[in-house]
Amino acid sequence: MNRGTPDETHQMLENLIPLIKSIENVDIVIAPPYTTLNEACAITKETNIKIGAQNMYFEEKGAFTGEISPTFLKKIGIQYVILGHSERRDIFKEKSTLINKKLKKALLMDLKPIVCIGEHLEERETGKTETVIEIQLKDTFKDLSTVDMKNTVIAYEPIWAIGTGKTASPEQAEEVHVFIRERLSKMFNKETADSVRIQYGGSIKPSNADMLFNMENIDGGLVGGASLQAESLSQIIEAAAKL
Template sequence: MRRTIVAGNWKMNKTNAEAVEMLTKLAELVKGDEKVGVVIGAPFTALSDAVKAVEGSHIEIAAENMNANESGAFTGEISAKMLTSIGVKYVILGHSERREYYGETDEIVNEKVKAALANGLTPILCIGEKLEDREAGRTNEVNATQLKGGMAGLTAEDAAKVVIAYEPVWAIGTGKTATPEMAQETHKAIRDLLTEMFGAEVAGDMTIQYGGSMKPGNAKELMSEADIDGGLVGGASLDADSFAEIVKAGL
């Protein structure tokens, strides 16, 4: 059954102490809102304390990235096994900033998705177009390429465990947001493609988040659309009160 999941992506923000303070407050604010899945993506340094801070709540913790290899000479990298060993449940993969600044290709993202699934982590697979793609009418083409590349070689059973986050790159951190109608149109196209790839039953149950500057002021309208199943939230996830408002908008 399809589930609404609101996930926060803190990016390179918050010390351990700041993370614990925010999560302790958030856990109280969203108590009783279990109908909506709540996930927070924290920096590697804060993950262990973050997991402990949300014990007893329905908040889950995500890593913001990981390496596809199990172990080895990969200086500065973190494996899926390392993440699961401290209680991390989700991992954000293929974020536009990883693709843009660190050269991550669909092939690299695909290897990470497979490694996450093999180790019991739920991947939040990010896809989305840049402004020039949107203006040239290539939105669905770009999303299809990234979706097919990121999920290459997965069975329908594997695919059912993946969360998709559609993030129009032109709307991240710019204050611009796709209208609910624009976002719904793209989300439907993504679900239609998932139906072609993995069948209607799997596609119908998959969570597709919207990741383009979701805020308390637009969250309810966006999540009211038929194919928008939550959000991947950036800036608004840094504040407990704002993020809790977005969670409640998904009820």
């Protein structure tokens, strides 16, 4: 819910646009709060920035108070949508089965989904990371085609490395990304697995972006707190552009 007013979003984007206007080899997506989506779409219309939503529901219309329709997102020009963010899974208790429904609807509506998966600290410390990730992959991507998967972005979010003071090393992140790609290869095929963009989303900052993005299986980042300031976000984007 940060940067929740149109004025705040406008100022942040006004600061960011000139810093990254020359970057062409990076897909740049900003996902502001719903209250600022119209403003964000308008200000980035002639730029290299695309706008995404932070969540959506799997029904196009109906009595679902407080939810956002994918139809609404399409009509105002949204191109991406984040699904299954760790805060949605953790705070709002969203299950992978629900995220699977949202994912299928997003693909049907030609919205590019960024689907988050990840484990808690206790699960990592007890050696359950791969088990948790595998279950999330199977349930979240159930009944999807290879074409669907090629149009889907996965973001690995180690929940234990978000706001805890603990940090995943590039090697730890790469290890899980390799596992995700191996599982996708078995669920679909190697060509599909190799084509899926797998981002890292565990406290990316300008100070660690280079090291993370240099890992073979890390295909970009889902940036949290560092995205609230134009200068820090631009430095992360520049790190991605070096690859």
